[in-house]
Amino acid sequence: MERILMKGNEALAEAAIQAGCRFYFGYPITPQTEISEYLSRRLPEVGGVFLQAESEIAAINMVYGAAATGARVMTSSSGPGISLKQEGISYLASAELPCVVVNMSRGGPGLGNIQPAQSDYFQATRGGGHGDYRTLVLAPSSVQELVSLTHRAFYLADKYRNPVKILGDGMLGQMMEPVTWEEIELPPLPPKNWAIKGKGEGERKFILCMELDPQELEKFNRKLEKKYQQMAEEDTAWEIFGEESDPHLLLVGFGTVARILKSVIREGKKEGWRIALLRPITLFPFPYKVVQKMAEKAGKVLVVEMNLGQMIEDVKLGVEGKAPVHFYSRVGGMVPTVDEVLQKIADILRGEGRK
Amino acid sequence: MKTIFERPKTLINKPFTYCPGCHHGLAQRLIAEVIDELDIAEKTIGVGPVGCSVYIYEFFNLDFVMGAHGRAPAVATGVKRSLPDRIVFSYQGDGDIAAIGTAEIVHCANRGELITSFFINNAVFGMTGGQMAPTTLLGQKTTTSPFGRSAEVQGFPFKLGEMLAQAEGSAYIARVALTNPRLINQAKRCIKKAFLTQIEKKGFALVEILSPCPTNWGMTPLEAVQWVEEKMIPYFPLGEIKVKEDGSHDAS
Amino acid sequence: MMHHEILIGGFGGQGILFLGRVLATAGMLEGHEVSWFPSYGPEMRGGTASCTVIISAEEIGATVTDHPDICIVMNEPSFRRFSPLVKEGGLLVINSSLIRENCSRQDIEILKIPANELAGKETGVAETTNMVILGALIARKPILSFSAVKSALEEILTGKKKNLLSVNFKALQVGKNFEEKERQ
Numbered sequence: 001m002e003r004i005l006m007k008g009n010e011a012l013a014e015a016a017i018q019a020g021c022r023f024y025f026g027y028p029i030t031p032q033t034e035i036s037e038y039l040s041r042r043l044p045e046v047g048g049v050f051l052q053a054e055s056e057i058a059a060i061n062m063v064y065g066a067a068a069t070g071a072r073v074m075t076s077s078s079g080p081g082i083s084l085k086q087e088g089i090s091y092l093a094s095a096e097l098p099c100v101v102v103n104m105s106r107g108g109p110g111l112g113n114i115q116p117a118q119s120d121y122f123q124a125t126r127g128g129g130h131g132d133y134r135t136l137v138l139a140p141s142s143v144q145e146l147v148s149l150t151h152r153a154f155y156l157a158d159k160y161r162n163p164v165k166i167l168g169d170g171m172l173g174q175m176m177e178p179v180t181w182e183e184i185e186l187p188p189l190p191p192k193n194w195a196i197k198g199k200g201e202g203e204r205k206f207i208l209c210m211e212l213d214p215q216e217l218e219k220f221n222r223k224l225e226k227k228y229q230q231m232a233e234e235d236t237a238w239e240i241f242g243e244e245s246d247p248h249l250l251l252v253g254f255g256t257v258a259r260i261l262k263s264v265i266r267e268g269k270k271e272g273w274r275i276a277l278l279r280p281i282t283l284f285p286f287p288y289k290v291v292q293k294m295a296e297k298a299g300k301v302l303v304v305e306m307n308l309g310q311m312i313e314d315v316k317l318g319v320e321g322k323a324p325v326h327f328y329s330r331v332g333g334m335v336p337t338v339d340e341v342l343q344k345i346a347d348i349l350r351g352e353g354r355k
Numbered sequence: 356m357k358t359i360f361e362r363p364k365t366l367i368n369k370p371f372t373y374c375p376g377c378h379h380g381l382a383q384r385l386i387a388e389v390i391d392e393l394d395i396a397e398k399t400i401g402v403g404p405v406g407c408s409v410y411i412y413e414f415f416n417l418d419f420v421m422g423a424h425g426r427a428p429a430v431a432t433g434v435k436r437s438l439p440d441r442i443v444f445s446y447q448g449d450g451d452i453a454a455i456g457t458a459e460i461v462h463c464a465n466r467g468e469l470i471t472s473f474f475i476n477n478a479v480f481g482m483t484g485g486q487m488a489p490t491t492l493l494g495q496k497t498t499t500s501p502f503g504r505s506a507e508v509q510g511f512p513f514k515l516g517e518m519l520a521q522a523e524g525s526a527y528i529a530r531v532a533l534t535n536p537r538l539i540n541q542a543k544r545c546i547k548k549a550f551l552t553q554i555e556k557k558g559f560a561l562v563e564i565l566s567p568c569p570t571n572w573g574m575t576p577l578e579a580v581q582w583v584e585e586k587m588i589p590y591f592p593l594g595e596i597k598v599k600e601d602g603s604h605d606a607s
Numbered sequence: 608m609m610h611h612e613i614l615i616g617g618f619g620g621q622g623i624l625f626l627g628r629v630l631a632t633a634g635m636l637e638g639h640e641v642s643w644f645p646s647y648g649p650e651m652r653g654g655t656a657s658c659t660v661i662i663s664a665e666e667i668g669a670t671v672t673d674h675p676d677i678c679i680v681m682n683e684p685s686f687r688r689f690s691p692l693v694k695e696g697g698l699l700v701i702n703s704s705l706i707r708e709n710c711s712r713q714d715i716e717i718l719k720i721p722a723n724e725l726a727g728k729e730t731g732v733a734e735t736t737n738m739v740i741l742g743a744l745i746a747r748k749p750i751l752s753f754s755a756v757k758s759a760l761e762e763i764l765t766g767k768k769k770n771l772l773s774v775n776f777k778a779l780q781v782g783k784n785f786e787e788k789e790r791q
Contacts, residue, residue, distance in 0.1 A: 005632050005643070023437060031647060049436045053429070054462035061426035061459070065402070065433020068420045073433070091423045114647070175670050176628065176643035178635045196418045196434070198398040198441045206412050207420045256670075263668030337673045 003178035008143045008168065009034035011179050012102065013042065015150035016074050018181075021100070022048035023073040025062035027055060027081060030114040031170035032104035035076045056081040060088030060101075067097035068207040070195025072154055076102035078170075079120050080111060082128070089163050090129030093224070094209040096194075098157035100150070101135070102166045104173035107333035115333025116170035116256055121310035124167045125284040132221055134228050136164040136235070137283040139254040143177035148184060149281070155186040156235060160227055161194075167283060169306070171256045171335065232285035239279040240294070241265065247276035249345060250298035250323075252291065252315050254280050257304050257336065264341045273345065283311070291318030301325045302348060304336055363387035365396050367416050376576025378533045378566035379408050382475060385539070386444070387415065389547045393554070399442040402431040406448040407481040425456025428463035431470045442553060444471040450480045453489040453515045460519065460561075467524025467558040471549045474515065474561060477568040478587060485571030489513040492586055497571075512590060516563045520597035526558030528597040532565040532588060534580045545595065557599060565591055609639060609664040611750050614675035614692070616657040616685025617702070622737035623681065625763075627658035629741060632759035633751045634662035644670040655684055662750065677748065679740055681722070683708060700744050702736070718747050718786065725781050735778035742782025747790075753779065 024039045043050040053059035066073040105120045107113040124137045138149045153164040211217040242265040253261045258279040303312040328344045330336040365387035371380035403411045405424035412419035422430035427445040435443040480486040486499040494503040520528045531542035552560035567579030631643040646657045676697040680686040698716045704723030726736040
């Protein structure tokens, strides 16, 4: 199979096209602008629409409009822009409209910087906007996975009629790796008979995001709750790397950090360390049960993140106090190095690591 | 027997729930009549506002999308770009279109989006209970301008139609009122022109409709109609603000 | 097991990212796992630029490195910043046209090449400095074959840029010849 060296952002954009995305609305922001640039050339070639909006707010609402017609549609941004989109994402969740929102995240808060960070974990996994809703969150860790998870994102968005976020970072967006382009097959989806197309000769249809009757809104909230439970049961994804059967330390990290942790495990092996990595691929739904099983096996857990400690809260919810959970982080756009993590592990294994 | 008056087919057989003396119902009826006359109901999609007319979809026998406050022009853009052969209209109040959604309407007009936008200007935030709107007149008392709007403090009433007329992408901009039969007939002609502007792919079209809000103005319906005529029209003059030169067409 | 961590540093505009891309593409064409990661940011032209390329027989973890086993420095700021990082026993390639300082490290191999002069004189195109350096590097440390590097250039320089192929091939050869003379 032919491999092509591609930048993460461009591979994601091409994967969106191949997944049937024909509409993109966005606003430039580093480090994801290549997605817009690529699609501005590519979408017209396939009869699609690329539109640079006046703001992130307008972009997400254009996504809302196109999604209401049943189209496969995407927008992309980075931290500050995602904050602006959150209003629209809440409305999309409320109107049960499928779409894909990409966050190639960067250092924050505020304008922060443009270097890679994982500081938008809470925003992504807790809904991010107002009201009680969740979005599926996929966390790719390589350029090839940016491709496969982009396909999966569109599939899951349609399956659940829910926005899906792809949470990458500046490093994944900017790096190049070989990509193999093969046909990706996903299960069939029901027809979008809810889509607004003009009533034609049929019954009129609405896309709504309001329910003033509290009894009715509670019913709707419960419906969403069931949907989120179904996501957890059917679509939680993770990878285990390294010493799976008899680890004496469990590492947990996602995205860019997980790659570094794989290097750490290889280096640690030279020291005779038996370390397992659990890499959540879906951050919502989070693989709580696997975390607990692996933590019990290992007896010690180290969470590594490029934020001040966000996913660690989910890890602790999974571990339920059954093992100590240590933490190491770099923030502000700094990326943890293999040496730093090895040092932290050495401290933990000597019993010196602080929780 | 000859039918001389009936409910437009595009309106559902359901009484409007607007306050007595409010012109939302009248404006929506005119829009429905025009949709019937142009025979476009099957391919027309409405995009609703947040405000008093948030339930607009209940009254129209059309497909409807409800979006966020101020964002209707962006939602309509998404709908129209996805389905370019459909007729898309948005319907917003003054807070929606001229305050929180200013950016969306300005850029929608400037792109020349092929949508038809209706703007109900009643100089006040209706649904939230009579707060100051961008179109509140100088000296007008509202619950958030209790001493009357002053230019020094709150700036001037916003003439959105005139501003949008400056945008190269807008093809038809008009301001109408519904305070007497003559003006109602004139308004209907403008509404029709605004739809035809879209159908003939000439560019963005907007009709601003001055409308009374007796409830929040603290007036009887009749006093409110008078207030529109005596206070609003002098500041917000009626008529066609922009008709693109190549955009003249039969509006009979 | 094949595993190289290559760090390239210089000014923006010196073709740092391009050099990295040629290396990564050639590695991929030879069937290895590769990654390419640029420093990115506002420094598009004239500022400092760096790029990390990893070529490995196995799945690549970290895409940045603390200890490159091959390091190319094309200007003084990157020489100062990166030369202390080179892994013991690793190779440091110095563009001596722009770097006057001497490297005091005894535990690494050093290849000095006046790449700007060579590019200017031998190919007539100053922009091929990066390929002169690449030619010398591959000659000194044959981590990849010359034919793979040439195929990589063919894959990258397409369309209107195709006419730049021959001068880039020439630059590779200039670098190779220089290295061979150095060795004698």
